[in-house]
Amino acid sequence: MDTFLDADVFNGPLLDVKYVVSMRKVLEFVCQVLINCENQINKYDDPGCGTILATVARSLKEATKDHQLLDVSPCLLLYNVGVELGELSEAKFASGLSLFLIKLSDSLVSQGCLTFHNFVSSLDSSVEYLSDLGWRDSMFVEGILPYVATLSELSTDAFSKSMVSKNV
Numbered sequence: 001m002d003t004f005l006d007a008d009v010f011n012g013p014l015l016d017v018k019y020v021v022s023m024r025k026v027l028e029f030v031c032q033v034l035i036n037c038e039n040q041i042n043k044y045d046d047p048g049c050g051t052i053l054a055t056v057a058r059s060l061k062e063a064t065k066d067h068q069l070l071d072v073s074p075c076l077l078l079y080n081v082g083v084e085l086g087e088l089s090e091a092k093f094a095s096g097l098s099l100f101l102i103k104l105s106d107s108l109v110s111q112g113c114l115t116f117h118n119f120v121s122s123l124d125s126s127v128e129y130l131s132d133l134g135w136r137d138s139m140f141v142e143g144i145l146p147y148v149a150t151l152s153e154l155s156t157d158a159f160s161k162s163m164v165s166k167n168v
Contacts (some may be wrong), residue, residue: 009154012075012109023074027064031057049139052089056081079105096135100144103129120155123148 015023034041034050034057041050060081082101085094107122108114127148130140 011113012073012105013112014073015114022065025099028061031061035061046162048089049093052085052091052094055088056084059084075105076106078102078108079098092135093137093139095142096130096137096138099133099135100126100130100140121152143144 011026034053038054041053042048043050043101060077062078078101082098082105085101086098088094103126107125108118111122113120127145
């Protein structure tokens with residue numbers, strides 16, 4: 001990942017200062033879980049799935065170790081993780097996940113700013129794109145689809161509640 005955090009590679013909205021610490025903690029946690037669970041993930045899916053995800057997590061962890069996340073667009077991270085996945089493996093899950101992350105990144109850039117609603121809208125757009133392409137990997141069907149459906153529901157509920165509170 002020589003250009004993993006090269007800001008010239010990809011542009012996008014930056015994180016608000018108040019979210020940088022949380023983003024770093026979430027990123028570190030997710031990377032460590034993927035690294036720690038490599039062997040367990042390999043047991044449940046394609047034999048190399050856990051290894052590929054752990055390899056990407058190690059690269060991401062190394063790339064962000066001394067870098068200020070405030071200066072890095074989350075779109076850049078998503079895009080480069082997608083590219084890294086695509087370069088590491090030709091497995092169906094890696095190809096689909098790679099396309100998903102790149103499409104998500106592209107959609108977030110076009111949203112212009114990072115909000116929960118825009119993130120969920122971008123996830124929906126990415127899911128629709130991959131569904132249209134016919135990706136039906138278990139990671140997509142059993143993981144990404146239910147996750148995005150739940151976030152969409154939460155986003156709709158939050159929007160409805162905010163509208164009710166404004167009318168009261």
